[in-house]
Amino acid sequence: MGRREENKARKRAALLQTGLAMFLDQGVASASVEQIAAGAGMARGTFYLYFDGKDALFEAVIGQFFDPLMAMFDDVEAQLDAAKTPEACLQVYQIMAARIVMLGMTWRDVVLLVFQEMRGQSVPGLRTRERALIERITSLTQLAMDRGLVRKGDARLASLVILGAIERLYYEVLVGDLTLKEPGELATEATVVLSRILGLDLEMPRIPVG
Amino acid sequence: MGRREENKARKRAALLQTGLAMFLDQGVASASVEQIAAGAGMARGTFYLYFDGKDALFEAVIGQFFDPLMAMFDDVEAQLDAAKTPEACLQVYQIMAARIVMLGMTWRDVVLLVFQEMRGQSVPGLRTRERALIERITSLTQLAMDRGLVRKGDARLASLVILGAIERLYYEVLVGDLTLKEPGELATEATVVLSRILGLDLEMPRIPVG
Amino acid sequence: MGRREENKARKRAALLQTGLAMFLDQGVASASVEQIAAGAGMARGTFYLYFDGKDALFEAVIGQFFDPLMAMFDDVEAQLDAAKTPEACLQVYQIMAARIVMLGMTWRDVVLLVFQEMRGQSVPGLRTRERALIERITSLTQLAMDRGLVRKGDARLASLVILGAIERLYYEVLVGDLTLKEPGELATEATVVLSRILGLDLEMPRIPVG
Amino acid sequence: MGRREENKARKRAALLQTGLAMFLDQGVASASVEQIAAGAGMARGTFYLYFDGKDALFEAVIGQFFDPLMAMFDDVEAQLDAAKTPEACLQVYQIMAARIVMLGMTWRDVVLLVFQEMRGQSVPGLRTRERALIERITSLTQLAMDRGLVRKGDARLASLVILGAIERLYYEVLVGDLTLKEPGELATEATVVLSRILGLDLEMPRIPVG
DNA sequence: CATGAATGAGGTTTCATTCAT
DNA sequence: AATGAATGAAACCTCATTCAT
Incomplete structure (x- = not known):
């Protein structure tokens, strides 16, 4: 250069x-x-x-987090399609969780910014991105239910519950009102919520993060 | 008058x-x-x-929801202090849930507004109110744990998880992206989340809402 | 008020x-x-x-001259329709000339402004107004030709020639590069041009202006 | 080169x-x-x-038309000084007309640009050039009057009238609102105006243009 | 020769708030 | 009690021009 x-x-x-x-x-x-x-x-x-203007800057800022996130989902989708056994499926799921947490840690402030502006009216594009995110998570949950990996039920509701729970935890951490013992604990907590809500009783080996 | x-x-x-x-x-x-x-x-x-100005109006608008909510929590706190048995405790808990849902239904748009502005910087007072809310919920959860009503654990974490989950569900409903069969179903779903997260296995009679 | x-x-x-x-x-x-x-x-x-903005102000400014001018043309049109003899027709014509000159004198600076901006790109609306003006003048000339008041020919060409000539004279006067002996002389000159171009040989009594 | x-x-x-x-x-x-x-x-x-800047570019652009035009007038002036008979004078006059029309056709867009900006305030230099042009035309008219070629009168007024008339015609042609049968017709029309205003009754052979 | 990054003055417009009526 | 005219700060964006590379 x-x-x-x-x-x-x-x-x-x-x-x-x-x-x-x-x-x-x-x-x-x-x-x-x-x-x-x-x-x-x-x-x-x-x-x-x-x-081009303030909005373009904002888009670029949050794109730093969202673009890799969406790319990762594309990746996960492909891997899931290729997965033949429930165990492979679960593994994909776990790796995904770890990657999300890592992305979230890498782009801490960007994620915080997204939380801040997500429900406001300043940047309407965000709600679209959020919706896309929810759809992807839901379809993953549906897949897991279909393959008998988790307790069957309303995939949409379950996904929203999980998303909301993790969101709130992450938010409190970012804002500084919740202190966890170690960086990876959030992933662990997420896993707990997941297993409780989805009735997952498989043994889930912890994935090291960071 | x-x-x-x-x-x-x-x-x-x-x-x-x-x-x-x-x-x-x-x-x-x-x-x-x-x-x-x-x-x-x-x-x-x-x-x-x-x-006095735009901010004062905003405060007054959200106060319509927050003031009764906080007053209700004062009420609940008093009742909990007076409760002598786990059953009485549970009952207080359930009535509280019903009252929250009713408040939320009564002030639908105000709640939506609160969601919209909560994490933004426009009205800093909101985060304070939110924090107060979390503290109260946490202390209630703690109390329930102490009295052996629910599975013991980190009361703060559990409260945040539940709050986040319900928040997200409610938000999707308000925004129109999640349609439930009947108005009271949100309370039912909340109860399910609660029981899953807190390991509540008591029989919980459904509370009519609205 | x-x-x-x-x-x-x-x-x-x-x-x-x-x-x-x-x-x-x-x-x-x-x-x-x-x-x-x-x-x-x-x-x-x-x-x-x-x-509402600079453009709106400009419109209002030139409207002070253009609105009465167009209203006057409406008036003239009506009078011409009612005129039964060539003499009546001519009289309408003359009074019109006098009224135009008076308007032009009353709104001296506005007219100058119109000259200034007329052919530029700043205010596209002006060309439309100009075109409307030309059409009206042309139809008056045509009428005069049809009734045999003036030498027959191409009404459009003749009108443009007359308009251009008077425009230029008026412009030079306004800009200060042409000084006439008395205010009404412009009307006289206009009449001369008119009679030369249109081959008018009727005796035209001078109309006092101002 | x-x-x-x-x-x-x-x-x-x-x-x-x-x-x-x-x-x-x-x-x-x-x-x-x-x-x-x-x-x-x-x-x-x-x-x-x-x-040197935008203004300099503009000057150069319109100079493409104005410089040859002015040079041509220098030329004409010299020829007129040398003309001994009215007929020679007239011939100079006619050739000039043809050259002007040709210049105007060659630099069509430049002339249109000049029309556009002439009366605006963007480029003050234009008014100076315009004034120079008028002076030259006036002195030519004066000369023609002095030599008895045309009806005597106010040379300035007559020149302005002719200039204005031709200007307007040319403008309408350029703008597309006036369509003449053939390119040279504008020169013919100009000649007609000229003869009418100046009382020229000499036989004027048509000059081929283009 | 050529580039295009950098500047900062300048323009339009919006809006919370005050205050005389 | 009610009005709405007036203010002026503040925001966004454009562009002619300079200058280091």
Whole structure:
């Protein structure tokens, strides 16, 4: 990468970082392009050389987390299709859990930002992404039910319950109001909730995270 | 109530109602005082005779739900203190659940608004209220654990899991993406989650709601 | 008119006047709302209580001249329809000329502004108005030709020639590069052009203007 | 011309052409250097290697028409001074008309651009050029009057009338609202106007144009 | 020669809030 | 009690021009 590209990439990264910080701090609605640009060490106009506007920056910021997440789901879907036995299926499931937790840890603040803005009106696109997420989780649950891996029931309801529970736990952790003993404990807790709700009584070996 | 007070109360109510609608529709940040006042059939300036500003209106709007909710918790706390047997304890618990669901149904849109703005930065007071709510739920769970009503464990974690699960279910219902067969089914589902998470195996008679 | 309405009317008038001056001075494109508002003795925001934006102000400004002008043409059309003899027809024609000149004198600067912006791209609506004007003039000329009042020929061409000639004369007068002996001389010159182009050899009594 | 100069000239020409197109399309004020440079296949910065700025480009664009026009007038002036008989004078006059029409046809879009911007405030230099043009035409008319070629009168007024008439005709043709049967008809019409206004009754042979 | 990143002034518009009527 | 005119801060975005590479 030449000197120019390098510099450009650095500035773009600075904007993503400062934008994230400002969005988190004051909400997307009241964070201003001016502030963000200044925080990233550049003039207002320069901002527009890198992003089309505040919304585009926001999209890029959360894309850092959402894009790999969705890519991962594509991956999982393919693996599940290929899985022949319940054990293979379960393994896919577990690895997925571990990958989600790792992504969530890597993009801690982005996830927090997503929590912050998810139900607001500032960024309507988020609800769409959320819905897509729910659909994918539900279809995975349905698959697990169909293959007899878990207690049968309403896959949608169960998925929502699990999602809500983990969401809330994660949120409290991120906000600092819930302190777990070690980074991987969240995955463990998630697994517990999962097994309780889905009536999973298989022995589930713990997956090391981080 | 005299003619004057009556009129005043009517206008205040109109503002609360219009404010709620606008806040829901566009978010607190972008709803304008102008719109709200006009929607309530009065001029911009008049608005300020009833509320100190947009934030004050928002506080009043969500207070309609939160104040009775908190009052109810005061009530529950007192009753729990007075309960001598596990059965009495359970009964308090169940009545509480029913009252919460009824409150939530009565103030449907307010609750939706709270969901919308809860994690945003627009109204910082909300996080405080949320925290208070969590503390109360946790202490109730702790009490139930102490009295041997439910499986022992981390009361905080369990409470968060339950709260998160119910929250998410309720949210999907409110948003229209989850349709339940009858109004009371949410309470039933909540009970199921509760029993699964807390290992409650007592027979729980269904409580009629609404 | 109450004190309030009076004040409001005064401010609106001030904006029209200042707007006209600024538009003339720097062109519509580079005149700023800020300047105009300041020039009219009010804050930027106040401007928007009176007009929807710069374009709306411009429309209002030129409407002061164009609206009466078009109304006058409606009038003339009606009168021409009612005219039974060539002499009556001619009289209508002459009175029209006098009224146009008077309007032009009354709204001197507005007309100058119209000249300024007419062929530019800033205000596309102007070309439409201009076209309407041309059509009306053409149909009047056609009528005069049909009734044998003037030498027959291409009414459109003749009208354009006359319009262009008078336009240019008027423009030079307004800009200050052409000084006529007395206010009414423009009307006289216009009449001369008219008679030359249209081959009018009737005796045309001079119409006093102003 | 060396390879370098050739390339340079080609780029300059590209800028002139693209600039003309953009200026016509959106007006000088809102055409951006960015667009023009991009349209001419080069970067923003490169533009400034060829022109001092947007205004300089505009000057150069209209200079393409105005410079030959003025040079032609120098020419005409010299020829008129040398003309000894009225017939020679008239011939000069006619050739001039033909040359003007040809220039106008060659630089069609430039002339249209001049019409567009002439009375605006964007480019103050235009009014100066226009004034110079008027002075020259006037002095030619004066000369023709002095030599008894045309009916005597106010040379300035007559010149303006003729200029205005032709201007308007040409404008309507360029804008597409007036369609003439053949390219040269505009010259014929101009001649008619001229003869009517100046009382020219000499036989004027038609000059082939284009 | 050519580039395009950077700047920052400048423009339009919205809105919470105050205050004279 | 009610009004709505007035304010001015603040936000977004564009663009001519400069300058290091």
